[in-house]
Amino acid sequence: xxxxxxxxxxxxxxxxxxxxxxxxxxxxxxxxxxxxxxxxxxxxxxxxxxxxxxxxxxxxxxxxxxxxxxxxxxxxxxxxxxxxxxxxxxxxxxxxxxxxxxxxxxxxxxxxxxxxxxxxxxxxxxxxxxxxxxxxxxxxxxxxxxxxxxxxxxxxxxxxxxxxxxxxxxxxxxxxxxxxxxxxxxxxxxxxxxxxxxxxxxxxxxxxxxxxxxxxxxxxxxxxxxxxxxxxxxxxxxxxxxxxxxxxxxxxxxxxxxxxxxxxxxxxxxxxxxxxxxxxxxxxxxxxxxxxxxxxxxxxxxxxxxxxxxxxxxxxxxxxxxxxxxxxxxxxxxxxxxxxxxxxxxxxxxxxxxxxxxxxxxxxxxxxxxxxxxxxxxxxxxxxxxxxxxxx
Numbered sequence: 196x197x198x199x200x201x202x203x204x205x206x207x208x209x210x211x212x213x214x215x216x217x218x219x220x221x222x223x224x225x226x227x228x229x230x231x232x233x234x235x236x237x238x239x240x241x242x243x244x245x246x247x248x249x250x251x252x253x254x255x256x257x258x259x260x261x262x263x264x265x266x267x268x269x270x271x272x273x274x275x276x277x278x279x280x281x282x283x284x285x286x287x288x289x290x291x292x293x294x295x296x297x298x299x300x301x302x303x304x305x306x307x308x309x310x311x312x313x314x315x316x317x318x319x320x321x322x323x324x325x326x327x328x329x330x331x332x333x334x335x336x337x338x339x340x341x342x343x344x345x346x347x348x349x350x351x352x353x354x355x356x357x358x359x360x361x362x363x364x365x366x367x368x369x370x371x372x373x374x375x376x377x378x379x380x381x382x383x384x385x386x387x388x389x390x391x392x393x394x395x396x397x398x399x400x401x402x403x404x405x406x407x408x409x410x411x412x413x414x415x416x417x418x419x420x421x422x423x424x425x426x427x428x429x430x431x432x433x434x435x436x437x438x439x440x441x442x443x444x445x446x447x448x449x450x451x452x453x454x455x456x457x458x459x460x461x462x463x464x465x466x467x468x469x470x471x472x473x474x475x476x477x478x479x480x481x482x483x484x485x486x487x488x489x490x491x492x493x494x495x496x497x498x499x500x501x502x503x504x505x506x507x508x509x510x511x512x513x514x515x516x517x518x519x520x521x522x523x524x525x526x527x528x529x530x531x532x533x534x535x536x537x538x539x540x541x542x543x544x545x546x547x548x549x550x551x552x553x554x555x556x557x558x559x560x561x562x563x564x565x566x567x568x569x570x571x572x573x574x575x576x577x578x579x580x581x582x583x584x585x586x587x
Contacts, residue, residue, distance in 0.1 A: 210294040397479050
């Protein structure tokens, strides 16, 4: 790593750390909005490919932070701690005008606390899911950051009660995705048949998720193919590393004969074109909801991680669409329930049950309306205020 994080004298120095693919999207949108409001900005820290394409200087690959679950994190913990320690010292020396931790609270909050203590303004972009589990984290968050930017409308009130500055900025995907996506136009763009079944498989953006979920989804596709021999299965993958891993899993499970069409990125296109999406629980589930596509949510963790997590979950559901709607809109098949046979059966049910599809799409439309705001602009204003800029 080079000695200096920031090169240009006089530029506004904005440091950011992004933990995974969804944060890379948020970070890229925020960079655009900040540059539109304040022309001379330099960005550095840890970012993904979208951010790097906009000139972000990432000191290590963003994928290094994309590790899920307690058991899995333990294996990578020494390297993660080293990365955070080295970055903390470099940031304290560089003294950026503001630091933005984009999601990744397990990595970012401790980093933010150290930077705030050293006099650097800190913003956490995307509130951790305090409304779902471990509400007491709000006080730790308040000690670590000057401001929290919230994507969901019910979150700021929770922070207000704890005396923490927080703003609802909306969800960027709500503005990006049309209220009524054009499925037929997207199929034409992707060269897909207008009438034949199209199912999208989204096993996850992290390599550890693919190891758990992709074999299940591959086998579910086999089962669905028996009933729908003319079906196409789209598999959008976020990075070259996850695409290579998925190829290895196809070889391991002797599945190259399946009509799978891999896409490098283009997840939204795949969602819009599909009849039903089979998706691993996470941010992608909200994206599917905003594209108004019926979906089945699934997730599997290692036994140890699941035992630790399940005691802390306050809500009866884990999928974001269900949490935000406050009810089971989307079927969830988790842990032992996540079998290829059950996944295929739920996908088939949603494909044939028109009433269930209509009900789900209406719930997703209502959800979409509730999340609309000029997210990047609102977030940029808050960040510039914390950085002490008059242009905010």
